[in-house]
Amino acid sequence: MKSILPWLILLAPLYSAAVITLFTLRWKVLSSFISIAAVFVSFICSCFVFARAGMPAPQFTWIDVRGVLTIPLGLTLDQLSRMMLVLVSGVGAVIHVYSLGYMRDDEGKSRYFAALSLFMFAMLGIVLANNFVMLFIFWELVGFTSYVLIGHWFYRDAAAAAAKKAFITTRIGDFGFMVGILMLWMATGSVVFAEITPRMSMLTGHPTFLTAVALLIFCGAVGKSAQFPLHVWLPDAMEGPTPISALIHAATMVAAGVYMLVRVAFIIQGSQTALLIIAWIGTITAVLAALIATQQNDIKRILAYSTMSQLGYMVMAVGLTSNDAAIFHLFTHAFFKALLFLAAGSVIVMLHHEQDIWKMGGLSRSLPITFVTFIVGALALMGCPPFSGFFSKDAILALAYKRNMPIFAVALFTAFLTAFYVIRLLVVVFFGKSRSDIARQSRESPLVMTGPLIVLAFLTTFGGFAFFARNFLALPIEKEAAIFVPALAIVALILGSGLAITVYRNRAGEPVDLELLRNKFHFDEFYSWLIHWTQELLAHIAAFFDRWIIDVGAVGGSSRGTLGIGALLRLIQVGNLQAYLFLFGLGIVALIYFAVFR
């Protein structure tokens, strides 16, 4: 029984997705309860698995080509994956419950819950996979469910386009990931993590190859975790329902990239070049996203950019060879970002799907629970001392301080920007005067939505305390930087929030207008130009090929060739019997000549 437990975590959501899709699409309430039951089964099993280390899980062989490729279906149950299990299924469970309220009147509620269950299955699969092939399959499945859920309101053009954009953009990264896996398999002959580890010595002799493999695998994380330069899909993904944004595009799926990097850290850490590139990509993403976030007006987009920024911190930590710091931040971030999104969702629902922050204002009075929980999440995101975000961000900052000074400087600047845009969001949405009628008439959300908020706010507040975190991770506390770095971080925090309060207090519209930041550094335009340009080029080449090689060459050539040969042969066709006979005789003579004398 016990050995089935880990598999049950994985299979319960799959079972739920299958049952809903096949049988209960028509009964929406039943579907939602099946899905919620499944996620709670997963959560409870995860807790059991978490509590008991070294629980065995049966392993099956899936593909076995003797001596060439063996792909088992097995589960990894080390400390990292057990922690992630609890996190994913826990946040998942909270968000399932919240979805009950958020999606109450939705037409496609059954479809939504089926996709949500499928997502849970795929995400837990990523966490549990013990080899690259399984990881990749679940990785793609997660991308697919993300596509389905972003496009949940597919009749809206923006949602359909965003779904496509997310899927295609992440696929670009996934292609690199796949090539990396294949190269690794080629070099070591195995796809199982535990088998590759002892064979790493085969790779360390070829530093260039190792760097290429590490960077290609990192490509997958760049796509999924929305790192620069493949970050463009994440803000658009906010077209999906808000619980989806919270679960997939803030707490779990985008963190899967970081989780994967930590899982394969033994490969990445073999190459200093790769580590440096990864650290800088993370840093660039962090500061880029924070800059863009300061000028956005859509509440969910601001949060999306803040997610990107925080993911940048995590990737930075991986690049600076501290997996513990990355995972610690992933862990706290999952709670506070899910909390922020759910609180934002509560605001959005109560304002009848209004997302423009300049149409809100003064909501602290009408939505008190949402307001308080949002404040908790916001303070954690900024890295305000008593909240969890402070500890994890501080760990990364201290790490950067010790390992790489330029990165530390940029990270500190990002912390300042984070404080700035978070306070801007808070001030504009919750304080001042209401700027529209719907904002004035808003009421607090029902318990099914505020309940999860309160649970998450509790976790956000206490999740970061060192004693609590130590139970999950053995985080090496950076003694040397222990006082200096947090002090700097708090100064940055105070400066950022102070600036934001002075600029945005009691404003009716945006007082600062930075065109470049408002337009997200023109990345979308640049990419569409690039795609347009390459597509035009390819189209021209294809058109040239079609017109000249196919039409003129193959089709026209064969017809013209036939006509030409026909015209030539016509010259012989004179109609004179004796001329034919003469040619016939010549032919016979030639045949005899070749048959007899050759």
Add this chain to the structure above:
Amino acid sequence: MVTLGDYLIVSGILFAIGFAGVMLRRNLIVILMSLELMLNAANLSLVAFSRFRLQPSGLPDYNAQIFVFFIITVAAAEVALGLAILVALFRARQTTDVKDITQLRF
């Protein structure tokens, strides 16, 4: 003593006469007759081969002679067919000269 070579020379001369007739004469009837001459040249050489290729028992090889019978039969049929076409052609065109019958071309 008449040898195989003598027969073949006669046969060759006959064939050449026939071929020349087919090539040079304009009248379809004469062309048809020249064709028959060529067939008979072939027959003659076949019979000669038969006569000069003895079986182990001392008898001639009859296969070639049987072949000759077939050729004679086919030639008879062919002449009948050729004359029929000729008559039909003459009725349509009032001529048997091949120079006047050149419509069968592009």
